Amino acid sequence: YTPESDAGPDDYRCFLMEWPEEETVWVTGYELLPGNTQVVHHIIPFLIEPSSADAYRALDAADADPGYRCYGGPGGNVDTLLETRWLGAWAPGVPASVLPEGTGIKVEPGSLVVFQVHYNLINGSAPDQSGLALTIETEPQAFAEIQPLTDVRWVLGVGMDIPPESTSVSHSWSTTISSGFTMHNGSLHMHQLGRAGRLWVEHADGTEDCLLEVDDYDFDWQRPYELKEPVRVMPGDTIHLSCTWDNPTGDTVGWGDGTGDEMCLGVSLITG
Template sequence: MRRMLGASALLMSAALVACDKEPDPTPKPVPVTWHANVGPLVEQKCGGCHVEGGIAPFALESYAQAHAQRDAIKGSVLSRHMPPWMPSNECAQYVEDRSLTEEQVSLLTRWVDAGAPEGNPSEAPPVPRPITVGLSRVDATLKMPTAYLPRKNPDDYRCFILDWPYADLRYVTGFRANPGNPGIVHHVIAFLAEPQQVAAAQALDDQEPGPGYTCFGGAGLNSGRTAWLGSWAPGNPGSNYPEGTGLRVSPGSKVILQVHYNTGHSGHGGTGGSDETSVSFKVDSTVDKVAFVQPWADPAWIRSGMMKIPAGQADVAHGFAFDPTSAAAQLTGGVFQDGKPLTVHNVALHMHTLGTKAKLEIQRRSGARECLLDIPRWDFHWQGSYTLRQPKVVNPGDSIRVECHWNNSAPGAVDVNWGEGTGDEMCLGLYYMTQ
């Protein structure tokens, strides 16, 4: 009897201790599966590129495809190499932001660490809209008239005259370049030759044998400003221009395609061979606002070699600021008027292989600063353009400033300045604007 009472007392004591013990406040992690969690995220953030026939090296459209690449997925998101998104989100917010939050990176790594389970297809939530990459439609693709084999090493700038296929007034509302030989194509710019400039361009072409003509710095035309219709550098998949805006193209115009070939610089590749690049356009008959693409750099850097980057220096910086409203007519060849506000919709930055970081901002007349684009970790192979969620208005008296930083401290470094070669450097801002 005593034994029974003693046992009962022990059981009651244990029960009281259990009741007094506080519950574990640490929530157990919710299982992560492909269908319930990872697949929708991959579809939204990666689906624009990682599809069959896309610009990415492999597709991620199914569980089997993602499972096979699970280790690569984990490594690339932890290093922030993927998805490729270079702007600082503390600067501004952009349309079609591909970046991942810390929580999303954690979710992907937990999935891989758990063995990348598939889960139940019935648990899949509605598929979110994928981030749009490239053009929503292609209305015209213009191709080099014949393949070109670069003649100069390591850098060859060549311009090719392409026929514009429309006989009435049109507007370019989106642009994409299609490098024929990505191993040697450093950058592409599509210039607009107005009807009064076509004869001068053709004369340059006729002066040189073979396809195209040599063109450093621009399209080589001195008969007025040559507007940009679009540009490409490594990592840029192309895009639509902001809704309701477009670049005006008059009937009788031509497109001058400038291709910078690099055939021997280790920072870019230089695999050799010929090239037959093309450019694709989204084209509309009307727009609400006529736009203009404005390159932004200090003329003294280009004309007078005032962008010195000495050898042995780990952080060299140069900057330039100017009020674009004060010279809008000259900058745009009369498309815009002086002294009126400008609206910036889309922004980009360009440097070469020594670049480390760059920034484009508005300096208000009041002294305040508003960031347009901040690239804190420059990567030559991932250059893109970014559309602001909220366009920025530049008023008379405001300035747009571009600032770039370079590291020229590698062993064997030589002094560098502004130049057209891949081994030279640039500090170029680009902004797409309306008035």
């Protein structure tokens, strides 16, 4: 696919892959393979449940070009979006990932994978053929999931404004947990204005576990950091996320997929 855009330097494209396996399997590792890093800004492969697959096939069929235009996710409506899961993620600096032994992401026959690719054309367009490599197991594995962590209000354009010509602007979010799980790593995604960020767990007894603290954020180095000891999160514990930006531009910047927009997104691999 050769990206193009008639509305600024960004092209958001979703590509479908019919899941090839005919029995239930568990994904135990993944590697995103960006074909052309001159234009690829990020890739998120979304796993679509069989019950929602036809809605995404219809989006693909309605667009004459390869894939279909999508913004902020795999497309679809709210009902189908609630059923999607991440099957990995790539941004500059992110390596391959192997899930903890004995765990996996369950995939049923008839599922779809939707590759959401954000192309940035500020340096011009060029062809791309990105890919995804997976390791799978046919024997049942314990629950695992790649969990995005952010404030849904920010995604909807509320509460994350970064004023023009400002420095050290911070926004924070937290959520109290209702069921237990284990966190194995942490990563942080912002864009070009990102300066610092932190992701941590506040336990009900007042103690804290820091998953990730970045004092000098670099867009080209967004890898997940594996914890020496996984952190167990119990009901009543609170997960916190904080991001800080410098905005030298003359415009207010908020949440968006564009390179000139911003994000504050934590991601963690969790198991049951």
